[in-house]
Amino acid sequence: MQVAKALTIAGSDSGGGAGIQADLKTFQELDVFGMSAITAVTAQNTMGVHGVYPLSIEAVVQQIKVIAEDLSPDAVKTGMLFSAELTEAVANQIHTSSWLKLVVDPVMVAKGGAPLLQEQAVDSLKRNLIPLAHVITPNIPEAEIIVGFAIDTFEKRKDAAKAIFQLGAQNVVIKGGHGEGSEVTDLLFDGKEFHLLKSMRTETKHTHGTGCTFAAAITAEIAKGKTVVDAVTTAKAFIQAAIEDTLGIGSGHGPTNHWAYRRRGAK
Ligand SMILES: Nc1ncnc2c1ncn2[C@@H]1O[C@H](COP(=O)(O)OP(=O)(O)O)[C@@H](O)[C@H]1O
Numbered sequence: 001m002q003v004a005k006a007l008t009i010a011g012s013d014s015g016g017g018a019g020i021q022a023d024l025k026t027f028q029e030l031d032v033f034g035m036s037a038i039t040a041v042t043a044q045n046t047m048g049v050h051g052v053y054p055l056s057i058e059a060v061v062q063q064i065k066v067i068a069e070d071l072s073p074d075a076v077k078t079g080m081l082f083s084a085e086l087t088e089a090v091a092n093q094i095h096t097s098s099w100l101k102l103v104v105d106p107v108m109v110a111k112g113g114a115p116l117l118q119e120q121a122v123d124s125l126k127r128n129l130i131p132l133a134h135v136i137t138p139n140i141p142e143a144e145i146i147v148g149f150a151i152d153t154f155e156k157r158k159d160a161a162k163a164i165f166q167l168g169a170q171n172v173v174i175k176g177g178h179g180e181g182s183e184v185t186d187l188l189f190d191g192k193e194f195h196l197l198k199s200m201r202t203e204t205k206h207t208h209g210t211g212c213t214f215a216a217a218i219t220a221e222i223a224k225g226k227t228v229v230d231a232v233t234t235a236k237a238f239i240q241a242a243i244e245d246t247l248g249i250g251s252g253h254g255p256t257n258h259w260a261y262r263r264r265g266a267k
């Protein structure tokens with residue numbers, strides 16, 4: 001049996017809705033064998049982030065190295081990297097391992113406002129990691145920090161996608177969850193064309209981990225050999241189902257439903 005394999009390099013969310021936990025659940029649901037290198041442990045529940053405990057550079061590098069020596073991931077995703085040092089070390093390992101199918105989710109701030117990337121790490125992200133990205137998936141506030149201008153119109157979103165492409169990412173998806181209106185539009189720029197992925201906006205507070213889950217679904221599909229446009233299209237359907245079929249867990253911003261896409265028989 002041949003199985004696609006994907007590696008996530010990200011933080012652990014004790015609440016299970018985002019980070020490593022969301023990534024591995026998503027890989028499994030999309031028939032991809034998941035592996036992980038943990039960058040930081042967070043104490044989180046649906047009420048927020050209550051603690052952040054980064055791992056040492058050595059611990060993170062060693063996890064990645066032993067996976068590279070033995071398990072050959074077909075695609076790799078990065079999430080929470082926390083510091084400039086961790087961002088650079090992770091980028092070096094990805095480069096050394098010649099992992100070309102890299103999906104970068106430039107995680108910066110959790111929905112409750114807790115910082116998951118130190119401010120001084122943004123420069124390292126831009127210099128070291130973005131140039132290695134096959135796909136990058138910023139939300140609107142993250143894209144604003146990367147490009148350094150406000151994104152208050154759809155034209156500005158396109159300008160931002162072009163500017164991030166210029167930093168070296170081969171495909172840029174600016175997610176639309178933080179936009180306004182009854183539709184949510186994700187914008188994909190592949191260096192030549194813009195592709196719009198639209199869905200109805202679900203009115204819900206249970207959107208914890210949407211960005212992680214969406215990027216993990218893209219990674220899983222790329223690991224299976226799908227094109228970027230097809231991978232992003234499947235990821236959009238996966239996250240839409242996960243948001244719509246709510247679990248209603250916890251008393252704050254609950255997680256999405258990682259079973260929903262499969263249970264709908266959408267595969
Ligand atoms: N309320 C919503 N209804 C439907 N889709 C949503 C909603 N919020 C986010 N999404 C989708 O979830 C994914 C993550 O979007 P976004 O919220 O912008 O990212 P992040 O979780 O990183 O802040 C995108 O594919 C977006 O279209």
Ligand SMILES: Cc1ncc(COP(=O)(O)OP(=O)(O)O)c(N)n1
Pocket residue numbers: 010011012013018019020042079080107109110111112116207208209210211212213
């Ligand atoms: C450990 C960890 N990684 C990433 C996030 C942010 O996830 P995201 O999908 O952007 O969802 P929200 O936090 O915005 O709900 C996280 N919270 N924890």
